[in-house]
Amino acid sequence: MAAAEPRALAPAFEVLPETAAVHWRPRVDDDRLRRLGTLWTLTTLAHVVPFVGAAVGLMALNPLTLPVALACLAHAWVIPELYAQRGANVVRPRARADAGPERRALGLLGDLLDHDARDLHAATGLVLEPGRLGVWLVGEAGALLLHRGRVYCFCITVDVRVKAASRLPSGDRIAHLLLALRADEPGFATVANLNFAGAHWRLRRRISRAMAPALHAAVALQASRSSGPA
Amino acid sequence: MSKLIRMDHTGHSTLAEWTAEDPAAVQVAVTAFREQLDNGYLAMVSTGPGHAEQVRELPLDAPLVILRLPISGG
Numbered sequence: 001m002a003a004a005e006p007r008a009l010a011p012a013f014e015v016l017p018e019t020a021a022v023h024w025r026p027r028v029d030d031d032r033l034r035r036l037g038t039l040w041t042l043t044t045l046a047h048v049v050p051f052v053g054a055a056v057g058l059m060a061l062n063p064l065t066l067p068v069a070l071a072c073l074a075h076a077w078v079i080p081e082l083y084a085q086r087g088a089n090v091v092r093p094r095a096r097a098d099a100g101p102e103r104r105a106l107g108l109l110g111d112l113l114d115h116d117a118r119d120l121h122a123a124t125g126l127v128l129e130p131g132r133l134g135v136w137l138v139g140e141a142g143a144l145l146l147h148r149g150r151v152y153c154f155c156i157t158v159d160v161r162v163k164a165a166s167r168l169p170s171g172d173r174i175a176h177l178l179l180a181l182r183a184d185e186p187g188f189a190t191v192a193n194l195n196f197a198g199a200h201w202r203l204r205r206r207i208s209r210a211m212a213p214a215l216h217a218a219v220a221l222q223a224s225r226s227s228g229p230a
Numbered sequence: 231m232s233k234l235i236r237m238d239h240t241g242h243s244t245l246a247e248w249t250a251e252d253p254a255a256v257q258v259a260v261t262a263f264r265e266q267l268d269n270g271y272l273a274m275v276s277t278g279p280g281h282a283e284q285v286r287e288l289p290l291d292a293p294l295v296i297l298r299l300p301i302s303g304g
Contacts, residue, residue, distance in 0.1 A: 014283060014284050016284075016301075017272065017284070017300070018300050018302060021302060022303070090304070097239065100240075100241070101239060101240050101241040102241070103241065104240060104241020104242060105237070105241040105242065106241075107241070108235070108237070108241065108242050111294075112276060114279060129280065130280065131280075141304055142304065154303075155304035156301055156302070156303055156304055157301065157302070157304045158298075158299050158300075158301055159299060159300045159301060159302040160302070160304075161302075162270065162299050162300065164238060164239065164299060165299055167238075167239035168237065168238070168239060168299075169239070169241055171241070172237040172238075172241065172242065175237060175296075175298070176237065176298045176299060176301060177301060178282075179274040179276075179282045179296065179298055180298070180301050182276075182280055182281055182282035183274060183282045183283055183284050188301075191301060191302065191303055192303050192304075193303035193304060
């Protein structure tokens, strides 16, 4: 499937009003994303290294401790996998509304997308949106951002405290996020909760098979932008 | 013909349609627009591929004004 042509979102002339609800958070920019990504990598290492070290140490001390050493290695493997699963969950499809509203919402969402993005959404349920911070994949209750070799999994949705939010069709939920993203990309990333950041291959194993082509397209687009002329 | 639509449980509802040459239709649209903003909706206008803008007054020349609910971190 062809990836969308690279293009940049509009500069943020207007700040999303929702950022007022998280006024204590620094506004997300390139440097902050990089710092957050590094922090996630260090956190992963902090989980993995002690368990691997313990496994090696136990085996060095006494080979009879093999079962405990294996349990340590299992922990070293499982904990990062659980984090990656938490990241993948942000794009997990939600419950569907009735067919009529879903169809109407998809029509509106389709009007906001170009042909390639529409096709990709129809196949995967995710909307590919090139931005200034990186390449986004927008789902119903979250978004993935491909940025400098990492994927950032943001949990963000229509405010559940608003009564009408729970009954929105999936297309509308995505359109809400897409319009906010297009209006103020750094503000969108600031409002969202970061659930995971790491290598995209860690996420690829955790998202549904149907969504894999969207991640592949986003990775390819991000790579082409990184290697393209400045 | 410009349209004011609200994303809701039906997919979307058309709240008003107007042309700049029809003052009565414009007035209906402006009233509906303000009512929705008072109810907590935010108004968005697409300004090209990958671009959108939040508006606080009804842009009479925009072909489509979309009302959305606030978003928050999940």
